[in-house]
Amino acid sequence: MADLTLTTYDWVPPPPRGYVRDLRVRWALEEAALPYRVVSTPFNDRGPAHLAHQPFGQVPWLTDGDISIFESGAILLHLGQRNPELMPSDPRGRSEAAEWVFAALNSVEMASLPWTMSKFMKHPTDTAAWKFVDDFLKLRLKHLEPVLAAREWLAGSFSVADILMADVLRVVDGFDGLADSLACRAYVARATSRPAFAKAHADQMAHFAAADPARGM
Amino acid sequence: MADLTLTTYDWVPPPPRGYVRDLRVRWALEEAALPYRVVSTPFNDRGPAHLAHQPFGQVPWLTDGDISIFESGAILLHLGQRNPELMPSDPRGRSEAAEWVFAALNSVEMASLPWTMSKFMKHPTDTAAWKFVDDFLKLRLKHLEPVLAAREWLAGSFSVADILMADVLRVVDGFDGLADSLACRAYVARATSRPAFAKAHADQMAHFAAADPARGM
Incomplete structure (x- = not known):
């Protein structure tokens, strides 16, 4: 798998932090030790560019080469079918x-x-x-x-x-x-x-916290 | 695909008829013109034999040869991945x-x-x-x-x-x-x-109605 990019919000208020669903995808990617990038889409302005990838205005979505997938279940099944660390192959x-x-x-x-x-x-x-x-x-x-x-x-x-x-x-x-x-x-x-959960959780918390200063938090 | 068997309840009360989820599987099987049998599991007595196929005591489940699958979404994805009438193949x-x-x-x-x-x-x-x-x-x-x-x-x-x-x-x-x-x-x-929906719906209605006389209905 080449060029995996996970998109999540640039920021969310504190209550849902640690529970935003990009965590499920981060966790899977960490379990399989796959390289990936995380990019942000605005939380407050969910325009046409967002809806083109996620028609309900939610996150996450994953691009794998030229394929863009939304729904955490579909993303995890996609990753599972390609990585034996994430799903049996028989x-x-x-x-x-x-x-x-x-x-x-x-x-x-x-x-x-x-x-x-x-x-x-x-x-x-x-x-x-x-x-x-x-x-x-x-x-x-x-x-x-x-x-x-x-x-x-x-x-x-x-x-x-x-x-x-x-x-x-x-x-x-x-x-x-x-x-x-x-x-x-x-x-x-x-x-x-599992270490992959801890890494995914810490990375999500850090991702959203990093955007706090620009919002005066 | 050989030997497809769909299991649903033997009977349900009238209100949910036409909406029990075996309909989704019947509909897919009719769209792909796949041969299948429908068998019944007791609505009132959901014992170990039922739970071995569907751990939440729900229906439907589908057996495809020696594989038994529950969850209508998983069943439809399984059928879709094997039949181009049900899912693109690229x-x-x-x-x-x-x-x-x-x-x-x-x-x-x-x-x-x-x-x-x-x-x-x-x-x-x-x-x-x-x-x-x-x-x-x-x-x-x-x-x-x-x-x-x-x-x-x-x-x-x-x-x-x-x-x-x-x-x-x-x-x-x-x-x-x-x-x-x-x-x-x-x-x-x-x-x-679509004709496949009409057939699936009529077959489900007939399946449950056939069990009414034994219940004094």
């Missing part, structure tokens, strides 16, 4: 990793995002809407718990599926949502203790 | 289809599912929680609208990305959520007018 292992990539995002994050956003925005918890959101996440965690109790990583060896699942779960853990899911919590600790 | 077209598969599920359905579930469950709409959910979906539709106004299908030609995006949007349309998104609405009409 058909069954590859299929297993791919289904867990989707499960992390569509079975778990689909339930965790409304939950973490409600927590973040301090929505009232005495409502039917909150009960639905809370029950939905608990149901998913109940099913995930025995899976993670029985294996170290989702698809045989560490893969991009683990980067996504751990990144989804660590936000829940940050709001103490894994208190009854000890295998999930241990899995988050196991994944985030 | 690297750029394939990458584009894959990113739109993720975008349908993670940028759009991530916002539409809380919205449609709130509608379905008739949660009150005078709350901060509802405003957040409604604004989130509207923001995504605002970005999707110019994309769908400018192209017939998401990735050059019709692909599995369109099956997923159209299936996600038609639920929103069913609750009249596309009234201000005319290109999105036209796209749903265009996609669901």
Whole structure:
């Protein structure tokens, strides 16, 4: 792979730092020891040049030679299919990793995002809407718990599926949502203790902090 | 591809009929004119045999020879990578289809599912929680609208990305959520007018209806 360039915002306010999704891509690139550049797109002005790469005005996107890819799941699958450090290369292992990539995002994050956003925005918890959101996440965690109790990583060896699942779960853990899911919590600790996560996290924090002085922060 | 078997529930109550996610897989299989069998797993009793194929107790899953895959996104990507009727076969077209598969599920359905579930469950709409959910979906539709106004299908030609995006949007349309998104609405009409969708939809309705008499319905 040649000429990998990861684009993220030039700056974000402090609360989401450490959770912006370029972290998932940084983590994968660090795991595979791939050389890459990080470039910035304005957080405040998301114009046509931004939308041409990411039509929803979000980040990240990755360019790999002349191909530009958005969606962290699509980027990680792209990297996984080209790097055996990020995904098994046999058909069954590859299929297993791919289904867990989707499960992390569509079975778990689909339930965790409304939950973490409600927590973040301090929505009232005495409502039917909150009960639905809370029950939905608990149901998913109940099913995930025995899976993670029985294996170290989702698809045989560490893969991009683990980067996504751990990144989804660590936000829940940050709001103490894994208190009854000890295998999930241990899995988050196991994944985030990897040097590639620490490097990716520190690099994201430094990237956004570097833009603070120009904003008078 | 040999010996494709799609598993769905033996029965579901009437409200979700026509929306159970085996429809996405049926639709793809019909588009590619692939032979397949449909088998049932009990809706009421989701035991170890079910969880061995789908750890969250959901449907569908697909077996392709000796590989078993869950998550509708993973199944459609698997089928797309093996059938040119379902995905472009050049690297750029394939990458584009894959990113739109993720975008349908993670940028759009991530916002539409809380919205449609709130509608379905008739949660009150005078709350901060509802405003957040409604604004989130509207923001995504605002970005999707110019994309769908400018192209017939998401990735050059019709692909599995369109099956997923159209299936996600038609639920929103069913609750009249596309009234201000005319290109999105036209796209749903265009996609669901395809014969493969009609066949998939009719087959799902017939599959669940066939189990009604045994339940005294």
